[in-house]
Amino acid sequence: MSAGLIFIWIHKLIQADVVRMMSSLGCRYVENLVWFKKSVNNVPLDIPSPYISSTKEILLMFKKGEGIDLRHQRTADVIIDFEHPLADWTHQEYTEPKPPAVYDMIETLLPQAGYNENLKRGRFVELWAKRANPKRDGWLAFHQIKSFTGRLPSSQPVETMELDLQQSS
Template sequence: MTETADIAPLPTVDGGFKTILADPPWRFANRTGKVAPEHKRLDRYSTMSLDEICDLPVADVSAKNAHLYLWVPNAMLPDGIRVMEAWGFRYVSNIIWAKRRKDGGPDGRGVGFYFRNVTEPILFGVRGSQRTLAPARSTVNMIETRKREHSRKPDEQYDLIEACSPGPFLEMFARYPREGWSAWGNESGVEVEPKGQQHRGYAGGSFDQVPLLDSYERMSPRVADRIANLMREEYEQGRSIRDLAEETEYSIQRVRTLLRRSGAKIRARGRGAADDDAELEQAV
């Protein structure tokens, strides 16, 4: 149990944060209405009661016109709306995280009393009058990626938020610091080791979190830059283009284009090395 008196003050900026992302440590109740016991063996994180979450002075650090992206479990949607209102925001829409297997199908390892959950919503709220930025007009309200460590959310959320909402940005209950964001939470420091297990393969350039794309789909420049840099790190450590294509399930053509985007020096290959760069750019 987390006592609010022990929680560090929220950071502040002049004029307030225009965009806030929050993933509160919700406390579940079991079917009898009693608080569900926390699993001591897993020791993942401390939870907070609904009142404790509502009492956080988020309105005090928010801009007059601002956006809120609030993660909430499917079973606690009404609580999410209550928290949003307590923080000074009104609910207007949502984004759905669809958890996928490597083959693109729904990841059926989720839990739930009534259905096996393969989705998780982000409630989107507005304070004052704050439109989304122009890229939002062509951004769908769904993120489709593979699951990572327990309760860790997909990195693609940052690409979406940064493209659709203005800064300055604040992440509450952050697990890791992110460049360009203010991070608040007991696991957000660079020196803090997250309590949740970090699955093998998720550290140091893993591609388990890359977006699933059809051959004709293009990714945003921000996402393309992030994945291109990951690929360059792996490629310069000796991975082949074919290896990267198999792991990401992207075409060899797309992988080569991303590597070139990152400035990687492409190693000699069997067939002619001269590709039409203009044609390749169409694949990203």
């Protein structure tokens, strides 16, 4: 990649390691966004952590290279949303669906990267996208799914990646 932005969801325990790793790859830390999670009964989550309990996920934003125009936003750097019940996503995927406001924020930051009618594609790539999420114009989505074959016991998932080339209508 000669120039671009990378957004990475992390847990607070590995934040410093991720920033160091990205720096070693020539990427500069730009900003972060916090997803403050609440349970379905409207109480902040209390996820165990070695020092202080965690109620959030952090989206780190890195920039590599020059020539990327970012549109200024007046949106908050915190999204407050409810966690998704495990039963809604763990049977097929490894990671929790993220709030739709995150995609809106990225698309607002990078309006030139969105869907281009002339090219019939966009320039957004999402790894570990959720299969159940609605397709977004301009996004290329890769899904990591759990699948089972007759050759392995059902307790051992076979990891596969699939590419979703469909555009939303």
